[in-house]
Amino acid sequence: MKIDQKEISHPTHPQHRLKLEYTEIPFNCDGCKEAGIGLKYKCEDCELDLHKACAVAPPVITHPFYKKCEFQFHHRPPGTVMRICDACGNDILGFVYHCKQCDFDLHPCCANLPQxxxxxxxxxxxxxxxxxxxxxxxxxxxxxxxxxxxxxxxxxxxxxxxxxxxxxxxxxxxxxxxxxxxxxxxxxxxxxxxxxxxxxxxxxxxxxxxxxxxxxxxxxxxxxxxxxxxxxxxxxxxxxxxx
Structure with missing residues (x-):
């Protein structure tokens, strides 16, 4: 999946395609459940919104703050215990990057914050x-x-x-x-x-x-x-x- 695609399909919403658009109106991402603005992928039929970072998230990432970690992308928080983002301290309610070995979690947008x-x-x-x-x-x-x-x-x-x-x-x-x-x-x-x-x-x-x-x-x-x-x-x- 290319990050510059104007239209994509997404495994969590296979019934409709999502279109890339820009908005200056705040929205709530239906993937990670966090606030968003700017570029997003939207389903015009269902009013579903995804951060660009959530819609085209790589399956595996690393981060310079956690040199020994490998973060896997999950559509739902793993396990049964409430998880917290190690970057911002907010609850993990949806899409997440999780390191199984170290038990660290990152919201997709937090994981993508520029250094x-x-x-x-x-x-x-x-x-x-x-x-x-x-x-x-x-x-x-x-x-x-x-x-x-x-x-x-x-x-x-x-x-x-x-x-x-x-x-x-x-x-x-x-x-x-x-x-x-x-x-x-x-x-x-x-x-x-x-x-x-x-x-x-x-x-x-x-x-x-x-x-x-x-x-x-x-x-x-x-x-x-x-x-x-x-x-x-x-x-x-x-x-x-x-x-």
Whole structure:
């Protein structure tokens, strides 16, 4: 299966073919059950959506963070015990990469997160664990994170996902239904990311951190939602406010 195919068949949905399309409206992937935006494969008959990373997932992958592991792709979590993604800490509810030998699990989109992201001015590096506090939660807890090149800005992958969920819930729960169509054309702002940070990065003013964060979050979110190859400028233009 070629990853650039405009139309594919998928073993979990053999009755219809799936077409590749681009969307700026957030969707829930019917494969991994995680949020998505950007490129996806869609069944127009059944309203089924799959991340591109889920729809064309290789059967076996390796990852630089787990040099001794070989991850097999599964349509369902293996075993009977609830499994957790070792990258973001979220529950595994659908498609998953699983290492039988080491018992590690990764969401397909987490497994595909780029090791280096460029926000146009700075490089952001994917890290296995934090050496300094996350600018969202203020902690150094487990889970992957992106760190700025200057090492002053850190953000857990899990914290970005939490921000997305919180923002989308607020948007859909608190808005007049007549405005739903307008709101669906953009991702809500993620206000307060740095304002909620309990500490200030050493030697770096909060305003400067905010400038870095504004560009960084746009790139990180693009990668987490399954489309790491492009910055979704129209959807993310107002993603974060430094005010």
């Amino acid at each position: 280096v992201l460029n926000d146009g001015q700075h490089n952001l590096y994917l890290c296995f664990k934090l050496s300094s506090s996350c600018h969202r939660c203020g902690g150094k807890g487990p889970g992957w994170s992106y760190r700025s090149e200057c090492k002053n800005y850190n953000l857990h992958v899990s914290c970005v996902k939490e921000l997305l969920v919180e923002s989308w819930q607020a948007m859909y729960l608190n808005v007049d239904q007549n405005k739903a169509r307008e709101i669906q054309t953009r991702i809500p702002r993620l206000r307060g990311t740095l304002q909620n940070h309990p500490t200030r990065a050493r030697g770096v003013k909060v305003s400067r951190c905010s400038q870095i964060a504004g560009a960084a979050v746009r790139v990180i979110v693009s990668a987490i939602l399954g489309d790491p190859t492009a910055i979704i400028s129209a959807a993310l233009s107002g993603f974060m406010s430094s005010k």
